[in-house]
Amino acid sequence: MQDAPNRPYHHGDLRRAVIETALDMLREEKGWQFTLREVARRAGVSHAAPYKHFPDKAALLAEIAMIGFDRLRASLAAATPKAAKTLRDEIAPIARAYVAFGTDNPALYRLMFSADEGKAVGMHLNERALAVFDILLEILRRGQAAGSIRKRPIEGQAAAGWGLIHGMTMLAIDGLLVPEKVGSAPLDAALSTLVEGLGNPAT
């Protein structure tokens, strides 16, 4: 990392570097211990340098969590199929991308949902977080309009979808989706049940 002995006194873009380093750390470690000092260490600066760019630890964490939502939304958007024949074909790639984001960035995902003093609520009502949720809502809306999804209050269906995917993601992060308990393809199976729960039986 800091193999630049002739690095200038001023980093030049430390703010970004700190965020990037922090994201790296959250990508690698499952366990959710995060210290400003280690971020500084790995960024190759002194332990107090980050304070020139962030008032305190919480501020850095908040900013990183927001970036997490942005990236998650981008991931889901990228995974959205152009034209899907069945409801399952529409939902499955997105769900897979969601879970993959969680397992690829375990600590970041935890951070995004960490309820430190009920602060998570505010985070999740932020527009950048709501943008993620909107992807789910949009699918449901389109499905209802097309008749492939039951006509039910959409928030309730969103609760089911979000709950299931969030739960599967958490279980996956914690390594609990072992064949002994949930078989060999738990996400596929869970999606089948979800799709059938959402799907319109009339079709």
Next chain:
Amino acid sequence: MQDAPNRPYHHGDLRRAVIETALDMLREEKGWQFTLREVARRAGVSHAAPYKHFPDKAALLAEIAMIGFDRLRASLAAATPKAAKTLRDEIAPIARAYVAFGTDNPALYRLMFSADEGKAVGMHLNERALAVFDILLEILRRGQAAGSIRKRPIEGQAAAGWGLIHGMTMLAIDGLLVPEKVGSAPLDAALSTLVEGLGNPAT
């Protein structure tokens, strides 16, 4: 707590007291910071006393997590309806009890699922944790036998059920089941979708 100034030098039953105190702490605090010193403080003993009963912090945590599984299983067993007419009537009370356990013991629930160094896997393959899972499996087995549940690999259906309930529990603990996102009765709605996903459309 330690309002016994004439308390004898030997506590008498410190082991149990430590566990009980720890469970109390995990019941109150959402945030998952757990220190042996505070347990000792609240138990009214010196900060080193617990070491006479537990080799280290991890041992205490492991034991507490196991007790958590026992209590969760007991909760679910107590909530199991005697005779349910519909699949939903059979599942809903148990699901509600599960979520309630999580929101009533937020930090304990987190502990039971905390993947410290992939240690969670071992915990969840322990018989006391599997006993909880068996309640879910039993429902599915009975439902399939009675024809009220689709004939599908049971592990996959278990994945869906577990994932959904775990997810809803986590979201509830983090206070994220706000009406703005998931409506006013998210658990009810999610259960509807789940039941319909599991249920046999032929009936």
Next chain:
DNA sequence: ATACATTGTTGACAGTGGCTACTTAAGGGG
């Protein structure tokens, strides 16, 4: 060129936490 603002470094402080001696009290078996 010089004064100022910015962005680093160094060092320290206060608090915390796990854990390990050593000491002291209590109880029980010989």
Next chain:
DNA sequence: CCCCTTAAGTAGCCACTGTCAACAATGTAT
């Protein structure tokens, strides 16, 4: 009655963290 094991208390080590203050280097506007 004595001794030894057990279970508690006291003190402290060591590592670590967030944060702040003082200082140094660099860039920038006048």
